[in-house]
Amino acid sequence: MDEKIILKDDLLRICGDVIDKGHILLCPVMNEYSIVKDFSRIKLDASALPAGTSFKCYVFPKTEPVLYYKRSKSDVQLIDVNIDRKNIVILGAKPCDANSLNIMKHLFNWDYSDEFFNLREKNFIIIGLMCSHYDEYCFCTSVDSSPVSEKGSDIFLIPVDENKFAMRIITEKGSEFISPYAEYLKTGDENISKQITENVKLPKVAFDSNEVYEWLGENFESPKWEGIGNLCLSCAKCAFVCPVCHCFDIVDEDYSYTEGRRMKNWDGCQFGNFTMHASGHNPRDIQSKRYRQRVNHKFRYYVDKFGEILCTGCGRCSRGCPVSIDIKEIVSNCKD
Ligand code: SF4
């Protein structure tokens, strides 16, 4: 691993160059990832909680056309869309966000390679930031991560003091990105940054994910699901703020009898119509079945399919739930 020291002012100079080159700079600002042009808005605060929303909409937009069509009596013509593929630099992603693309990548390359996701993801540079603060909803340490995890980051920052960071260059992509800025990088001392990361207070491990996996396999019909289902409003806010939830729907929108477009829109497994069949039959007709699906998908089915938990432990879904349903509590207490 290559470690350097960089002054905050020099990091901001690099950001200026990124913008001058026409790339997009995304930072957590005022509780969401925003496109930043005014550097005074960049805080790079390791003690801030994860922003209220993740950056997934920049790689997997809330809604987008995947093709256009024209129809005549004898023919249908399909017209490709131009996929926006600007370089995006994400500065200051907490570990629970930085690894989200790695987790989602499995789905978008499973039975079909989704070029929309892949072309964008290829052009992302993720500059992660160590996390020095957690609240009662955070549980990254229960899902194979931690506030100092470098997973998913191309470059990882550790604050040394108010004005400088230790910079770990993790991937080839990160190395290529930073190499033109060698003049700003000073030789680092791994012992200092190691000492800082070792002193970070970690959220207590709330559950053993292997035990949760086993329990889910044996308790599909548990009465616990009914209790949660009675509380849940089916609003799917939990899915929309989640950095790794990825349900989508495909809908054809006709402009006229002869023209239209095919749209890919975010969807959520908590919506009542999510599994509605054309026949009118709905296999997940009540909310308890839908919430059971959410937890099983994250902690069992995704593990079976891809060997990874579909959750980064960011706690956003619980922080934002209008009726205070807390996934950490549910999973931690499943066996009680
Ligand atoms: S945010 Fe809360 S109420 Fe809304 S669907 Fe999710 S768990 Fe249910």
Ligand code: SF4
């Ligand atoms: S399920 Fe909740 S805690 Fe897990 S990644 Fe999604 S929003 Fe974060």
